[in-house]
Amino acid sequence: MGGPGGGAPGAAAGGGTGAAPAGEAPGAAPAAGATTAPPGATAKDGINVKHSGNYDQALAIFEANLQSNPKDALALWGKAWIQAERGSTNGDTAMKAEAVKTFNQFLAVSKDRAKTREARAAVKRLGG
Secondary structure, three states, X not given: OXXXXXXXXXXXXXXXXXXXXXXXXXXXXXXXXXXXXXXXXXXXXXXXXXXXXXXXXXXXXXXXXXXXXXXXXXXXXXXXXXXHHHHHHHOOHHHHHHHHHHHHHHHHHOOOHHHHHHHHHHHHHOOO
């Protein structure tokens, strides 16, 4: 029920947990071999990459966009759905909490009524 650009819990994940490796801060520079965003990739590109099943690449794109614009609603939307999927698939309560936090950031900036309705439902399902 993630809708357009959303992705629902139960969709195929692209591997990994989305969490920073042990001992590494979430905002730390990527380690050797880590997925990075292609230069100039937009949040819309991230949505397309997410739909292709490459969640790690999509997450890198969303994170890069959020570095330059923390209120990028589409990047927050995509990031939240990836976190929700990974948290639900792995039973990772910390990742679910991160998804709730990101959905709430999305809700604070989005003017898209359909997506805000979906985000509120997702927060409720995630226990937020």
